Amino acid sequence: MSIRRSAVFYMRRMSTYFMNTGLQLRIIMIIYGTGGIDLVDFLEKELELLKESRLYRQLPGPLEKPAGPRTSINGQEVALFSSNNYLGLAHHPRVKAAAVEAVERWGTGSGGSRLTTGNFVLHRQLEERIARFKGTEDAVVFSSGYLANLGVISALVGRGDLVLSDELNHASIIDGCRLSRATVKVFRHRCLAKGITGGYLPLAATLDTDEIYEAFLGEPEECKTFYHGHTYTGNPLACAAALASIELFEKTDLLASLQPKIDLLRRGLENFRDLPHVGDIRQRGMMVGIELVVDKDTKEPYAIKEQIGHRVILEARRRGLILRPLGNVIVLMPVLSMSNEELNRVLEITYESIAVVTGK
Numbered sequence: 001m002s003i004r005r006s007a008v009f010y011m012r013r014m015s016t017y018f019m020n021t022g023l024q025l026r027i028i029m030i031i032y033g034t035g036g037i038d039l040v041d042f043l044e045k046e047l048e049l050l051k052e053s054r055l056y057r058q059l060p061g062p063l064e065k066p067a068g069p070r071t072s073i074n075g076q077e078v079a080l081f082s083s084n085n086y087l088g089l090a091h092h093p094r095v096k097a098a099a100v101e102a103v104e105r106w107g108t109g110s111g112g113s114r115l116t117t118g119n120f121v122l123h124r125q126l127e128e129r130i131a132r133f134k135g136t137e138d139a140v141v142f143s144s145g146y147l148a149n150l151g152v153i154s155a156l157v158g159r160g161d162l163v164l165s166d167e168l169n170h171a172s173i174i175d176g177c178r179l180s181r182a183t184v185k186v187f188r189h190r191c192l193a194k195g196i197t198g199g200y201l202p203l204a205a206t207l208d209t210d211e212i213y214e215a216f217l218g219e220p221e222e223c224k225t226f227y228h229g230h231t232y233t234g235n236p237l238a239c240a241a242a243l244a245s246i247e248l249f250e251k252t253d254l255l256a257s258l259q260p261k262i263d264l265l266r267r268g269l270e271n272f273r274d275l276p277h278v279g280d281i282r283q284r285g286m287m288v289g290i291e292l293v294v295d296k297d298t299k300e301p302y303a304i305k306e307q308i309g310h311r312v313i314l315e316a317r318r319r320g321l322i323l324r325p326l327g328n329v330i331v332l333m334p335v336l337s338m339s340n341e342e343l344n345r346v347l348e349i350t351y352e353s354i355a356v357v358t359g360k
Contacts, residue, residue: 054307066091069338081334081346082324087245087254088337095244102240122239133246137210146172150179157182254336262286264340268347277358288332292358302328315353321346
């Protein structure tokens with residue numbers, strides 16, 4: 001079967017899943033049209049549009065070392081400032097030992113969803129530990145933050161309900177709202193949080209109160225299921241690593257040791273205010289946003305087509321630092337275990353990259 005015929009066949013097989021979406025349904029209708037439509041040609045044109053709009057993304061060079069404060073890409077040593085390993089515990093000996101112990105005892109997979117054959121003692125141990133740690137009545141673990149949002153949102157709301165959604169919500173929240181079939185109204189950006197294993201293992205948690213928990217108890221015919229996810233679920237390895245991470249977090253009092261690093265960042269960021277195209281600097285603890293503007297006085301933003309944030313991170317990468325932008329805002333989220341020397345180097349490269357790209 002040719003690529004074109006295979007693609008069309010696949011799209012036809014999947015069409016029932018796209019009945020309530022927009023673009024996908026239009027694509028299927030085009031494919032079903034009578035003659036003259038070449039799927040490969042269509043997709044090539046779509047890719048060209050993405051490139052022209054500077055929205056085309058490619059995978060960066062693969063990491064050749066663990067994603068710690070420093071790693072290696074294509075033989076070049078770089079500082080990693082955009083990792084989800086926020087606490088820096090993914091490579092801690094205790095966390096790795098817990099993961100190895102879990103592999104020896106439980107293997108590497110769950111064997112099924114928690115609703116069937118994949119509900120382990122470790123799941124309940126972790127849920128109870130998370131609830132104690134956060135001071136809530138209970139918690140539910142999912143295999144990822146994405147599935148947590150899909151499961152929770154579709155369980156809480158449905159047709160006839162109203163969801164107020166942050167304009168910059170993660171795709172998982174947007175998809176969860178769509179799947180729920182509730183009415184969605186979007187408001188200006190609010191902050192979000194992520195899982196507890198630093199993005200290294202598929203696990204997330206949902207905290208709930210007694211009131212919410214009780215709301216999902218009922219007879220089968222009442223359809224009050226609080227979904228744990230389906231095919232994929234948090235496996236024992238992820239639960240063991242999360243338990244070890246929480247234990248370290250509590251024992252080392254990690255947050256209390258961060259203030260000197262927070263102060264170092266704050267002092268170093270003051271130099272950025274002299275750059276003519278830095279409109280604002282926002283810092284909350286170890287998280288920083290540096291907003292780039294065309295005019296410092298009027299705060300006129302760069303046009304989207306300029307992709308100024310993307311150009312800055314490419315320049316930083318050439319200098320040995322991996323950052324990530326949110327539009328015209330350069331985001332700094334250092335791993336909490338970074339040394340003062342590494343933090344100073346990150347500030348230096350970020351400053352130089354902004355200056356070069358914005359033309360100081």
